[in-house]
Amino acid sequence: MQTPNELKYAASHEWLASDGTVGISDFAQDQLGDVVYVELPEVGRVVTAGESIAVVESVKTASDIYAPASGTIVAVNEQLSGNPELVNSGPYGDGWLFKLDVTEEGGDLMDAEAYTAANG
Template structure:
C-alpha cells in the first residue's frame, strides 16, 4: 500500500492538491476504481469552482467524476494520460496527475493524516 504523501492536501472526494497546483486522485481512489482505461481531462483555460466535476476517469469497473479540490483556472493537463491512462493506477501521486490549477481559492482541505482517517 502506498503511503499518503504529506506534502499535499486532500479533498474528502479523494482528490489531492499539490503545492504547484497539480491535482490527481489518491491511491485509495485508484484502488477502488480498478484498472483505469481512459481519462477525460478538462480544457486548459477553464475556470472551475471547488467541488465542480472537471474530469472523468473510466476504469474497467466504472466511470467516476473527478472534482476540483480548489477554485481557479486550469493551466495544464497531463497529456501523457491520453496514451497511458494506467499511470493513474501505477503512479497516482507522481506521473498519474490529471491537471494543474492556478488556485484562486482553496477552501478547506485535509492533511494526509486526516484524509487517511476518513478514507479507510
C-alpha cells in the same frame, strides 16, 4: 495505501499539491481498479472548488473528478491520453491529472492524517 504528507486531500479523493497539481489518491485508484480512459478539462477553463471537471473510467466504473480548489486550468497531463494506466501506477507522480492556478482552496481539504483516518 500511500498518502504523502505534503499534499492536501478532498473527501472526494482528489489531492492538491502546493504548485496546483491535482490527481487522485492511491486509495481512489485502488478502489477504481484498472483505469482505461481519462477525460481531462480544457486548459484555460475557470473552475470552482467542488465542481465536476473531469472523468476517470476504469474497468469497474466511471468516476467524476472534482476541483479541490478554485482557479484556472493551466495544464493537463497529455500522457494520460495514451497511457491512462499511469493513474494506477503513479497516482502521485506520472499519473497526475491537471494543474490549477489556484485562487482559493476548497474548504473541505484535509491533511494526510485526517484523510487516512477518514478512509482507513
